[in-house]
Amino acid sequence: MTIDTAKAPAETGHQEPSPGTMMRKRVFSHWGFMIGAFVLIAIFLMALLAPYISPGDPFDQVLSRKLIPPIWSDSVKATWDHPLGTDHLGRDYMTRLFYGARISLLIGFGAMLISGIIGTTLGVLAGYYGGRVDMVVNFIITTRLSMPVVLVALAVVSIVGSSLTVVVWVLGLLIWDRFAVVMRSATQQVRALDFVTSAQALGCSTPRILLTEVMPNITNHLIVIATLEMAHAILLEAALSFLGLGVQPPEPSWGLMISEAKGMIFFDPWLITIPGLALFALVLSINLLGDGIRDVTAPENRN
Amino acid sequence: MPAHSESKRVLEVRRLNVEIPVPTGMLRPVQDVSLHVDRGETLCVVGESGCGKSLTSLAIMDLLPTKAKRTCDEMQLSGDNVFRIGERAMSDIRGDRMSMIFQEPMTSLNPAYTIGNQLAEALQRHRNVSKAQARERAIYLLEKVGITAAAGRLGQYPHQLSGGLRQRVMIAMALMCGPDLIIADEPTTALDVTIQAQILHLLADLQREFQMGMILITHDLGVVARIADRVAVMYAGQVVETGTAKQIFNAPQHPYTRGLLDCIPIPGKTKRGARLGAIPGIVPSLVGHMSGCHFASRCPQVHEACKTGNIDLLPTAQPGHLSRCLLTQGAGSAPRETEGAAS
Amino acid sequence: MNDIVLEAKGVTRTFMISGGFMKPKRPLHAVNGIDLRIRQGEVLALVGESGCGKTTLAKMLLGLLPPTSGSLELDGNPIETMNRLRIAQTVQPIFQDPYSSLNPRKSIGSIITLPLKVQGDKDPGTWRKRADEIMELVGLPRRVYNNYPSQLSGGQRQRVAIARALINRPRIVICDEPTSALDVSVQSQILNLLQDLREELGLTYLVISHNLAVVEHMATRVAVMYLGRIVEEEDAGTLFDTPKHPYSKALLESVLTPDPSLGVPDTHLGAAYPNPLDMPSGCRFHPRCIKALPHCSTIAPRKIPFGDGHVECHLYDENEGKGKLAS
Numbered sequence: 001m002t003i004d005t006a007k008a009p010a011e012t013g014h015q016e017p018s019p020g021t022m023m024r025k026r027v028f029s030h031w032g033f034m035i036g037a038f039v040l041i042a043i044f045l046m047a048l049l050a051p052y053i054s055p056g057d058p059f060d061q062v063l064s065r066k067l068i069p070p071i072w073s074d075s076v077k078a079t080w081d082h083p084l085g086t087d088h089l090g091r092d093y094m095t096r097l098f099y100g101a102r103i104s105l106l107i108g109f110g111a112m113l114i115s116g117i118i119g120t121t122l123g124v125l126a127g128y129y130g131g132r133v134d135m136v137v138n139f140i141i142t143t144r145l146s147m148p149v150v151l152v153a154l155a156v157v158s159i160v161g162s163s164l165t166v167v168v169w170v171l172g173l174l175i176w177d178r179f180a181v182v183m184r185s186a187t188q189q190v191r192a193l194d195f196v197t198s199a200q201a202l203g204c205s206t207p208r209i210l211l212t213e214v215m216p217n218i219t220n221h222l223i224v225i226a227t228l229e230m231a232h233a234i235l236l237e238a239a240l241s242f243l244g245l246g247v248q249p250p251e252p253s254w255g256l257m258i259s260e261a262k263g264m265i266f267f268d269p270w271l272i273t274i275p276g277l278a279l280f281a282l283v284l285s286i287n288l289l290g291d292g293i294r295d296v297t298a299p300e301n302r303n
Numbered sequence: 304m305p306a307h308s309e310s311k312r313v314l315e316v317r318r319l320n321v322e323i324p325v326p327t328g329m330l331r332p333v334q335d336v337s338l339h340v341d342r343g344e345t346l347c348v349v350g351e352s353g354c355g356k357s358l359t360s361l362a363i364m365d366l367l368p369t370k371a372k373r374t375c376d377e378m379q380l381s382g383d384n385v386f387r388i389g390e391r392a393m394s395d396i397r398g399d400r401m402s403m404i405f406q407e408p409m410t411s412l413n414p415a416y417t418i419g420n421q422l423a424e425a426l427q428r429h430r431n432v433s434k435a436q437a438r439e440r441a442i443y444l445l446e447k448v449g450i451t452a453a454a455g456r457l458g459q460y461p462h463q464l465s466g467g468l469r470q471r472v473m474i475a476m477a478l479m480c481g482p483d484l485i486i487a488d489e490p491t492t493a494l495d496v497t498i499q500a501q502i503l504h505l506l507a508d509l510q511r512e513f514q515m516g517m518i519l520i521t522h523d524l525g526v527v528a529r530i531a532d533r534v535a536v537m538y539a540g541q542v543v544e545t546g547t548a549k550q551i552f553n554a555p556q557h558p559y560t561r562g563l564l565d566c567i568p569i570p571g572k573t574k575r576g577a578r579l580g581a582i583p584g585i586v587p588s589l590v591g592h593m594s595g596c597h598f599a600s601r602c603p604q605v606h607e608a609c610k611t612g613n614i615d616l617l618p619t620a621q622p623g624h625l626s627r628c629l630l631t632q633g634a635g636s637a638p639r640e641t642e643g644a645a646s
Numbered sequence: 647m648n649d650i651v652l653e654a655k656g657v658t659r660t661f662m663i664s665g666g667f668m669k670p671k672r673p674l675h676a677v678n679g680i681d682l683r684i685r686q687g688e689v690l691a692l693v694g695e696s697g698c699g700k701t702t703l704a705k706m707l708l709g710l711l712p713p714t715s716g717s718l719e720l721d722g723n724p725i726e727t728m729n730r731l732r733i734a735q736t737v738q739p740i741f742q743d744p745y746s747s748l749n750p751r752k753s754i755g756s757i758i759t760l761p762l763k764v765q766g767d768k769d770p771g772t773w774r775k776r777a778d779e780i781m782e783l784v785g786l787p788r789r790v791y792n793n794y795p796s797q798l799s800g801g802q803r804q805r806v807a808i809a810r811a812l813i814n815r816p817r818i819v820i821c822d823e824p825t826s827a828l829d830v831s832v833q834s835q836i837l838n839l840l841q842d843l844r845e846e847l848g849l850t851y852l853v854i855s856h857n858l859a860v861v862e863h864m865a866t867r868v869a870v871m872y873l874g875r876i877v878e879e880e881d882a883g884t885l886f887d888t889p890k891h892p893y894s895k896a897l898l899e900s901v902l903t904p905d906p907s908l909g910v911p912d913t914h915l916g917a918a919y920p921n922p923l924d925m926p927s928g929c930r931f932h933p934r935c936i937k938a939l940p941h942c943s944t945i946a947p948r949k950i951p952f953g954d955g956h957v958e959c960h961l962y963d964e965n966e967g968k969g970k971l972a973s
Contacts, residue, residue: 197739352800465921503902525901529906530910562831568837576841578841581834582831
């Protein structure tokens with residue numbers, strides 16, 4: 001062998017740590033990420049373990065014990081049997097809160113999944129192929145962007161009927177635009193890099209290039225948008241339920257709970273505050289997590 | 304535009320250090336760097352990536368990232384102290400008495416404004432002149448940098464010009480206030496080879512005419528040889544050799560400089576197809592303290608004494624030619640300990 | 647095996663660029679009729695500056711872009727008849743930027759063995775062994791197999807790119823500015839490596855570069871490109887000793903050798919720059935040529951054969967083949 005390895009760069013003691021190790025370090029030192037993740041996991045567990053940790057049954061109406069205030073109020077009616085009080089139909093509020101988390105998370109996750117698949121597929125294809133494909137996808141995106149989401153959702157739901165499944169599908173089919181736009185631009189950037197040209201020159205098929213060369217380099221964008229759209233879907237569902245065209249009573253959707261409580265806002269303010277705060281906490285934690293993921297996967301973007 | 308002062312020495316920097324805290328410790332990308340430039344003189348700072356040449360120029364302009372800290376014994380622009388004078392005073396000096404030309408003209412020019420606008424602003428920021436006067440000076444300088452029909456160009460936007468033209472506009476912008484010193488950071492690296500020759504020719508002409516001091520930062524030894532009056536070779540944060548261009552190229556003293564010159568194929572000199580010289584190893588990490596010569600791990604002539612202690616720039620047999628190497632002739636033929644003498 | 651590894655005849659490539667809002671598309675003639683012939687064992691250097699079309703040409707030679715017209719043959723086979731994999735086995739690229747030519751999410755091992763996965767060595771058991779072999783050949787330590795590109799230096803990454811290109815022993819390697827993005831001390835290592843590999847493995851190179859010092863060192867033949875055409879092609883020694891086309895001369899004059907006793911040359915090229923969207927009439931170089939004759943702006947020069955090569959310039963018209971300037 002005439003090639004002399006001695007001329008290759010000598011080893012030095014200092015070796016750059018692997019990207020995985022660096023990422024783990026960044027994750028644990030990012031407070032936004034940790035708080036967001038912590039709260040989200042807490043809410044998730046709350047939803048998961050709802051049957052085991054709830055004081056009662058979310059549908060159990062006992063009118064004799066309606067409108068009991070939460071445990072921290074001065075009223076004599078407050079009792080540890082119902083730590084967060086009861087609503088106007090005597091249902092335990094804490095239980096409804098926990099079960100409500102299920103609905104929010106389910107819808108958020110379901111809609112995010114559906115819209116993610118639609119939007120990512122469209123965006124990646126548009127970004128990779130450019131030309132006519134891009135033109136068509138752009139047209140589809142523009143059409144979608146010119147539709148007012150809430151009104152369309154309301155219209156569809158009022159025609160088809162409102163149930164959990166319908167809401168998930170309607171939202172999923174409406175909120176994919178941000179996925180498409182971001183994935184398209186991310187794909188375009190990766191597409192211009194030499195390693196993609198190299199893969200083409202090696203004879204790789206396009207599906208293989210999209211899956212093994214392009215996708216791994218755009219997943220961080222995907223995850224960030226996924227968290228944002230999940231929060232978006234949750235808020236949309238709450239709005240729909242508030243307007244009466246989302247989840248139907250007696251389901252314990254947080255949005256529905258807010259709607260049912262709006263008449264009593266001055267007299268029994270906890271009825272509207274508790275689900276409102278829960279919604280806020282969930283959406284905030286998802287957003288913090290999304291920000292955190294973006295910072296952790298692309299620290300050079302952080303100022 | 305009259306020069307600000309008549310002092311011969313345009314820039315004097317003594318023992319400049321830059322420290323930047325990083326997750327793994329304290330990075331010291333610029334260590335003990337001393338430079339000086341006279342009126343009408345071109346100093347080329349040459350080195351490879353990571354040697355600290357760009358950060359040195361940013362340190363002089365006080366444009367380092369916020370976390371960075373710089374210290375020096377002296378930093379004077381035409382005799383006036385420019386170290387620790389506050390951001391307000393510094394921003395008055397930048398663009399006026401000291402200008403910078405960057406590598407990428409597209410990102411240094413604002414794509415949203417016409418070049419006439421940007422040129423005029425460069426002058427009006429520092430002088431109380433009317434728009435018409437600024438325009439006049441802009442036209443004068445555009446023609447000086449070789450752009451014909453300059454008046455018509457004022458209304459153009461950066462994207463309408465080629466790379467070479469944009470770089471000429473950058474040069475004109477740097478000259479608007481008649482600076483004492485121009486710092487050009489890789490001004491021709493992004494340009495085609497024929498355009499590069501034109502731009503360098505232009506810079507040399509302008510410097511002769513306006514008698515400014517110029518620091519040209521580059522990694523291209525060919526550029527250095529042709530345009531430099533004096534050269535500072537940087538490696539791993541330090542200046543390892545300095546002298547006139549003839550001294551450095553005809554009799555390089557530092558093993559790194561010699562190694563670099565061996566690496567480049569020279570048409571006419573290097574035998575076609577022959578093996579080029581190489582410098583094995585990689586640049587050491589500049590985080591934390593390093594004792595001894597920074598080049599020791601890669602030097603073909605390393606001795607034990609090279610690995611410890613602090614090695615200063617030592618004089619050679621030629622006046623003005625200094626080398627940071629214990630084996631430098633004129634500093635004694637055998638390596639010996641330096642106890643930080645003459646610091 | 648065919649001695650002629652690659653042959654291009656009259657290859658052109660035109661792109662339709664949007665003219666702006668509401669305006670029709672305009673043609674961008676990136677490559678305008680290129681003839682090339684590369685023989686086994688040669689190092690042909692394609693020299694030119696921005697706008698000359700060398701990147702577009704490289705993409706066509708790699709089979710990634712079909713020519714608008716003209717023919718391309720690899721190893722005697724027309725490129726249209728070859729399937730993607732056969733082309734990949736014949737010609738491979740090495741790119742300029744070691745930072746963008748490796749997928750940051752893949753390990754070095756998986757980058758280097760990708761050609762094996764795709765091009766048919768269906769026995770995964772041999773992959774590691776073959777990777778080790780090629781890594782040793784290019785001077786990469788074994789432990790690098792499990793590392794990621796971010797952990798390697800620029801020079802090491804370029805070696806990975808070389809290993810990936812060579813692992814399946816292609817007939818011809820297209821090097822697009824293989825050392826321009828590297829430090830000087832690393833450039834020489836890579837150039838030495840490319841030289842050694844050429845001898846060891848009997849490779850043929852097409853080197854695209856604007857660095858004439860590197861070209862002079864490595865190339866056996868040189869083709870000078872300007873605005874989509876080859877204006878001069880010749881064996882390297884002859885071109886560097888006696889360049890004929892005014893553009894070749896200007897290019898060579900622009901090479902800054904590290905000689906402190908010389909200043910910066912004045913190439914007399916003027917401030918015009920080559921814009922492929924706005925092609926000059928006649929000879930494309932005439933706006934910048936100090937030796938332009940009156941008819942240079944109206945009549946395009948023909949290909950004039952010269953010894954082993956050719957030149958396209960009216961200055962040599964009347965003395966075809968004699969190597970003398972027209973009076």
